[in-house]
Every structure is written in C-alpha cells, then in structure tokens.
Amino acid sequence: MMSLLNGKFAVITGAASLRGIGRKTAVRFAEEGARVAILDLDETAAQAAAAALPGGGHLGLACNVADHAACAAAAQAVLAAFGRVDILVNNAGITQPLKLMDITPDNYTAVTDVSLRGTLNMSQALVPAMRSGGGGSIICLSSVSAQRGGGIFGGPHYSAAKAGVLGLAKAMARELGADNIRVNSITPGLIQTDITAGKLTDEMRADILKGIPLNRLGDAEDVANACVFLGSGLSAYLTGITLDVNGGMLIH
Numbered sequence: 001m002m003s004l005l006n007g008k009f010a011v012i013t014g015a016a017s018l019r020g021i022g023r024k025t026a027v028r029f030a031e032e033g034a035r036v037a038i039l040d041l042d043e044t045a046a047q048a049a050a051a052a053l054p055g056g057g058h059l060g061l062a063c064n065v066a067d068h069a070a071c072a073a074a075a076q077a078v079l080a081a082f083g084r085v086d087i088l089v090n091n092a093g094i095t096q097p098l099k100l101m102d103i104t105p106d107n108y109t110a111v112t113d114v115s116l117r118g119t120l121n122m123s124q125a126l127v128p129a130m131r132s133g134g135g136g137s138i139i140c141l142s143s144v145s146a147q148r149g150g151g152i153f154g155g156p157h158y159s160a161a162k163a164g165v166l167g168l169a170k171a172m173a174r175e176l177g178a179d180n181i182r183v184n185s186i187t188p189g190l191i192q193t194d195i196t197a198g199k200l201t202d203e204m205r206a207d208i209l210k211g212i213p214l215n216r217l218g219d220a221e222d223v224a225n226a227c228v229f230l231g232s233g234l235s236a237y238l239t240g241i242t243l244d245v246n247g248g249m250l251i252h
C-alpha cells in the first residue's frame with residue numbers, strides 16, 4: 001500500500017456506482033491512506049460503498065448534488081465526522097445519447113443540473129472549510145465531449161454541461177489560488193462504466209476504438225489514478241489545468 005494521500009480527507013460525489021469512476025477513485029484514495037466520504041443519491045448504496053472501502057473510518061451519505069441545500073447539509077455532516085476536507089472530487093454526472101432537436105427542456109435541466117450546477121453547489125459547500133483548513137484540491141470531471149463537441153455518446157447538452165464544468169473549474173482556480181485551493185479538471189475519453197446504461201452498441205464501440213491510438217477503451221482505474229495525482233502533493237504546482245485521460249483519442 002502506498003501513501004500518497006495519508007492523513008487526507010476526501011469527498012467524492014456520485015461514488016456509489018459499482019463500476020463507476022467515482023467508486024474506483026474512492027478505492028484508490030482509501031488505498032493511498034485517505035478517509036473518504038462517498039456521496040450519492042441513495043443512502044444505502046452510499047453507505048455500502050463506503051463500508052466496502054479498504055481501511056476504516058469512511059462515510060457514506062445521501063446527497064443529490066443538484067440540490068444546493070442538500071450539498072450544504074452533506075458538507076456539514078462530513079465536517080462533523082472528519083473535522084476537515086482536503087479533496088473534493090466533483091464526479092456525479094449523467095448522460096443521454098440525444099440529437100440536438102430531440103433535447104427537451106427537462107433533458108437539458110437533468111444533464112446540466114447534475115454536472116454543472118452540482119459542481120458549483122458542492123464546491124460552494126466545501127470551499128469555506130478548505131479555506132479555513134489552509135487549502136485543498138478540487139477535481140472536476142469533465143469529458144472529451146466538451147473538447148470535441150460530443151460524438152462519443154452524450155448529446156449536445158452533455159457537451160455543453162461538460163464544457164461549462166471546464167470554464168467553472170478554471171474560474172474557481174483563478175479565484176481560489178490565494179487560498180491554496182487548487183482546482184483542476186479531468187477530461188476522460190470513453191471509460192467502461194455503467195453510465196451508458198447498456199445503450200452503447202458493439203458497433204459504436206468498434207467505431208470509437210478506431211480513433212484511439214492506445215487501442216483500448218479506458219478503465220475507471222485510469223481516471224481514478226489521475227484523481228490520485230491531482231489530489232496529492234505530486235501536483236502541488238498545478239491549478240486550472242485540463243488533464244486528458246483518453247488513450248490519445250484527442251491529441252491537441
């Protein structure tokens with residue numbers, strides 16, 4: 001067991017999904033010595049995910065990141081248990097494979113509320129504690145879809161939400177640097193999780209693979225390891241960056 005995150009306290013949103021990026025990030029953080037609070041929609045699932053992490057003292061809480069008050073309440077509960085928070089991973093997100101003209105107002109709200117509003121809500125909820133604690137690292141999950149205008153799985157509203165996350169993260173990095181709070185984004189390519197809800201066909205998968213120099217889809221662990229890097233002191237002089245984890249799918 002390494003210890004890149006020894007003594008650190010982390011909050012990860014959307015981290016209950018068994019094969020998800022958030023869940024794998026929680027596991028990697030715990031392996032590196034962090035204590036982790038898993039926030040997700042369902043309390044039982046969040047608690048079960050926290051209980052399954054290596055080491056002890058982890059926390060599982062219900063929190064809909066789209067709900068400002070729920071984020072504030074979750075932050076208070078985490079701080080009551082941990083006393084401080086050093087790392088926030090804004091990971092919760094949903095996607096929908098829709099074409100432009102098929103996006104309803106409800107679709108737009110659903111997708112942007114989780115990724116974009118959720119990132120703002122949870123960051124606002126934890127920045128005061130990071131400030132008084134002397135600093136922190138906020139990691140925001142965007143997507144290659146933000147950079148290349150979709151074309152992977154999610155629709156234009158997903159690209160817009162994820163591009164919004166990049167802008168929000170960069171603005172937060174600028175504002176929070178003086179508080180020693182670093183804010184960075186990760187833009188994963190296609191990662192094999194359940195976010196596509198069985199709607200990714202073998203044909204789509206084969207097409208996507210043709211454009212990936214490393215010739216494989218990503219695993220949750222590929223992104224989780226990038227989160228360990230951005231959460232740890234290894235990235236102490238990095239803020240406002242966008243870290244591509246895409247196998248070379250987008251080289252720029």
Ligand SMILES: NC(=O)c1ccc[n+]([C@@H]2O[C@H](COP(=O)([O-])OP(=O)(O)OC[C@H]3O[C@@H](n4cnc5c(N)ncnc54)[C@H](O)[C@@H]3O)[C@@H](O)[C@H]2O)c1
Pocket residue numbers: 013014015016017019020021022039040041063064065066090091092093094095114115118141142143144187188189190191192193194195196
């Ligand atoms: N899988 C990919 O190919 C890929 C690519 C680029 C970016 N991403 C992004 O990475 C992040 C994680 O994706 P994943 O593939 O692990 O997804 P996933 O579906 O496996 O997990 C997402 C988790 O978020 C939770 N969640 C959904 N809405 C929520 C809300 N309102 N409040 C709190 N939690 C909520 C879900 O319950 C689930 O546990 C997302 O932001 C996603 O957009 C994924």
